[in-house]
Amino acid sequence: MVVTVSLVALFGLVLFFLLRSHSLSPGAAFTAAAFGFFLASTGAAKPINQLTQSLIEAVSNL
Template sequence: MAVTVSLVVLFGLVLFFLLRSHSLSPGAAFTAAGFGFFLTSTGAAEPINNLATAVIDAIPNL
């Protein structure tokens, strides 16, 4: 849970700064957010969460 919230905050900040620097249009940001929202309701959500957790757990061992 803590990792998920942290990643949501991180991706939210990245999205905010991309919008602010005009590197990303509001339409593209809306599409990306919608894709993420609908992706969570598919069967792909669990493997993606497992991959993110594995990467985060591996970082201290580098």
């Protein structure tokens, strides 16, 4: 749960700075957020969470 909240905060911060620097339009940001929201409610959520957890464990073991 802590990793999920941290990743949400990280991606939210990246999205904020992309919007602020005009590298990303508001429409594209909304589309990306909606895609992530709907992707989380599919069967792909579990493998993505497992992959993310594995990558975090691999990085912490370096």
